[in-house]
Amino acid sequence: MPGVSWVTVRIKARVGGYRRVMGTENSTADHLRAALDGPWRDIREQAREQLCDDRLFGDPYLDYRAARARVLDQMRLVAEFGLAEKGFRLENGGSGDPGGAVTGLEMLAYTDLSLWVKAGVQWGLFGGAVENLGTDRHRDVVKRLLSLDLLGCFAMTESGHGSDVANLETTATYDPATQEFVVHSPTDSARKDYIGGAAEHARMAAVFAQLITGSESRGVHCFLVPIRDEQGRDLPGVTTSDCGLKGGLPGVDNGRIVFDRVRIPRENLLNRYADVAPDGTYHSEIDNPSRRFFTTLGTLVRGRISVGGAAAAGARVALSIALRYADRRRQFDDPDSGEEVLLLDYRSHQRRLLPHVARAFALSFAQNDLVRRMHAVQTGQDLNPSSQRALEKRAAGLKVAQTRHATRAIQECRECCGGAGYLTENRLVTLKADTDVFTTFEGDNVVLTQLVAKELLTAYADEVRDLDALGWVRFAATMGRDVVRQGTGVRQLIQRLRDRSDSGVDDGDLARRSVQLQLFADREDYLVRTAAHRLQARAKETGPFEAFNNAQDHILAAGEAHIDRLVLEAFIEGIAGIDDPDARELAETVCDLFVYSSLEQNQAWYIMHRFMSVERAKAVRRGVNELVDRLRPHSTTLVEALGVPDALLHAAMLDDASVHQGM
Numbered sequence: 157m158p159g160v161s162w163v164t165v166r167i168k169a170r171v172g173g174y175r176r177v178m179g180t181e182n183s184t185a186d187h188l189r190a191a192l193d194g195p196w197r198d199i200r201e202q203a204r205e206q207l208c209d210d211r212l213f214g215d216p217y218l219d220y221r222a223a224r225a226r227v228l229d230q231m232r233l234v235a236e237f238g239l240a241e242k243g244f245r246l247e248n249g250g251s252g253d254p255g256g257a258v259t260g261l262e263m264l265a266y267t268d269l270s271l272w273v274k275a276g277v278q279w280g281l282f283g284g285a286v287e288n289l290g291t292d293r294h295r296d297v298v299k300r301l302l303s304l305d306l307l308g309c310f311a312m313t314e315s316g317h318g319s320d321v322a323n324l325e326t327t328a329t330y331d332p333a334t335q336e337f338v339v340h341s342p343t344d345s346a347r348k349d350y351i352g353g354a355a356e357h358a359r360m361a362a363v364f365a366q367l368i369t370g371s372e373s374r375g376v377h378c379f380l381v382p383i384r385d386e387q388g389r390d391l392p393g394v395t396t397s398d399c400g401l402k403g404g405l406p407g408v409d410n411g412r413i414v415f416d417r418v419r420i421p422r423e424n425l426l427n428r429y430a431d432v433a434p435d436g437t438y439h440s441e442i443d444n445p446s447r448r449f450f451t452t453l454g455t456l457v458r459g460r461i462s463v464g465g466a467a468a469a470g471a472r473v474a475l476s477i478a479l480r481y482a483d484r485r486r487q488f489d490d491p492d493s494g495e496e497v498l499l500l501d502y503r504s505h506q507r508r509l510l511p512h513v514a515r516a517f518a519l520s521f522a523q524n525d526l527v528r529r530m531h532a533v534q535t536g537q538d539l540n541p542s543s544q545r546a547l548e549k550r551a552a553g554l555k556v557a558q559t560r561h562a563t564r565a566i567q568e569c570r571e572c573c574g575g576a577g578y579l580t581e582n583r584l585v586t587l588k589a590d591t592d593v594f595t596t597f598e599g600d601n602v603v604l605t606q607l608v609a610k611e612l613l614t615a616y617a618d619e620v621r622d623l624d625a626l627g628w629v630r631f632a633a634t635m636g637r638d639v640v641r642q643g644t645g646v647r648q649l650i651q652r653l654r655d656r657s658d659s660g661v662d663d664g665d666l667a668r669r670s671v672q673l674q675l676f677a678d679r680e681d682y683l684v685r686t687a688a689h690r691l692q693a694r695a696k697e698t699g700p701f702e703a704f705n706n707a708q709d710h711i712l713a714a715g716e717a718h719i720d721r722l723v724l725e726a727f728i729e730g731i732a733g734i735d736d737p738d739a740r741e742l743a744e745t746v747c748d749l750f751v752y753s754s755l756e757q758n759q760a761w762y763i764m765h766r767f768m769s770v771e772r773a774k775a776v777r778r779g780v781n782e783l784v785d786r787l788r789p790h791s792t793t794l795v796e797a798l799g800v801p802d803a804l805l806h807a808a809m810l811d812d813a814s815v816h817q818g819m
Contacts, residue, residue, distance in 0.1 A: 194524030270407030316345025355411030
């Protein structure tokens with residue numbers, strides 16, 4: 157297939173028709189922003205107004221103890237907005253709108269990520285644990301934490317066990333003589349570590365520990381454990397310490413907790429899925445221990461969804477700063493005109509920033525779709541038993557995509573702003589430092605990608621969740637061809653896109669959405685199938701761990717391909733909801749850039765596995781060049797569509813006339 161026509165002609169057809177009427181671009185930005193804001197756009201708009209308050213922004217010149225005090229004061233301001241209440245049920249004093257809560261609190265990332273984390277720990281993690289794992293007897297705790305009358309923390313991670321929650325070492329042993337649980341850290345590695353709120357402010361911890369009753373371990377459960385008195389002193393048997401300075405998030409008081417036979421009432425077990433009677437009898441309606449464990453963790457998926465959303469929000473702030481700066485800052489003379497050239501007029505600068513903008517669009521649509529699914533599951537609108545498991549997989553995958561995007565995009569923005577980008581007053585280095593931990597926060601990205609891939613390999617038989625490593629290796633080896641398109645709705649979407657396209661266009665035309673989506677699905681399908689075959693071949697020669705370990709790179713690649721395909725699907729569906737023709741046309745071109753730049757990043761794989769010829773790969777590179785060139789005149793519109801108000805950028809260089817000479 158010729159390497160130019162199928163890229164160039166189609167791109168011009170999409171972009172060439174933009175109207176240049178005065179005011180049209182602003183209107184287009186409004187329509188795009190409304191689409192990116194998603195189902196809870198009213199909450200986003202309200203938050204934009206509420207957050208334009210200088211008291212909500214961090215002060216980078218404060219030491220970490222002063223920063224912590226400031227964030228606590230900021231939390232009390234945020235409590236007045238009514239955002240936190242949305243995440244809790246009516247009977248607990250909330251308004252029963254989990255999607256609105258995630259969306260509204262995500263907006264805090266536009267101000268200070270320390271504030272977002274602190275709010276997330278209090279109302280999302282600690283509050284979410286009590287709300288979702290507790291029962292009526294814990295209702296008073298929910299009401300107190302909502303009002304900030306009770307400050308709490310989420311004590312899951314231990315020094316010796318992070319992602320491996322099932323093997324936490326902290327114990328909670330039931331004593332029927334006193335009807336109490338005895339919470340204990342039996343080893344040095346059982347110390348609760350990196351816990352937000354544990355260093356200073358938290359008075360109670362939601363502690364994940366191995367429940368032991370009748371000399372039998374029942375697996376990990378969650379308990380409410382008071383850790384400080386009203387004066388902030390450690391309670392008997394509790395030892396807290398400070399993690400000290402971190403790479404970022406100075407306003408978050410991360411700390412450590414050690415328990416020495418701390419006694420708590422029996423009622424402090426969060427007992428939605430399991431309970432212990434006064435005599436020590438254990439009861440759960442979920443008989444299978446593994447299923448009970450995953451059900452418990454599944455109810456806390458909102459935290460992972462929130463982390464991804466906040467990371468993407470931080471990236472939108474950085475991109476808004478860098479693009480506005482690049483559209484003002486001039487560097488080097490144009491030999492034809494003698495005038496200095498705007499940074500964003502350089503092809504290299506366009507290539508460095510605009511693909512990240514395209515990915516920011518894609519991830520915004522994907523986050524909207526994910527929050528919508530979460531809301532349906534958590535409000536009982538979606539009662540399909542498989543929906544919770546699908547939600548967990550999607551949340552894990554999207555969190556990986558969003559946090560990696562934030563790390564890469566913010567770094568590129570910092571570099572694109574040169575020395576100015578390195579000044580704290582211009583915020584990019586703060587965003588970089590504060591979002592860095594998000595790649596391991598709420599799950600290490602490599603572990604989560606592996607989780608996504610494992611779900612792909614085992615999604616065709618529910619019983620494999622309870623298989624050991626050898627069992628699921630054997631199961632994976634039985635999978636047939638075309639597993640991705642058979643097990644999902646991607647085949648139907650591809651067909652709908654084909655039906656929607658012009659009949660006269662070549663089926664191999666990469667400008668067609670159906671062809672783009674098929675390439676993404678082909679990569680995923682090939683990687684999943686060949687990973688299964690590789691596991692099968694290796695398992696014949698060695699044990700299941702060695703088989704898995706040997707194929708881990710392959711398995712991770714399959715997970716990443718699956719994430720890419722889901723994000724593209726969300727982008728396509730998001731565009732379908734845009735009614736304004738100019739906004740939709742521009743969004744189509746941004747989607748093209750997302751696809752072409754993604755293909756360019758993976759072009760070696762496509763060539764090596766013969767899904768793309770060398771000539772087509774060259775055409776993809778030319779396509780990226782043409783797309784960034786076509787989108788250059790709309791950079792202001794794209795920035796405004798990202799939805800970060802000027803008042804929330806807080807970058808001094810955007811108002812520094814000394815660097816904008818020649819305008």
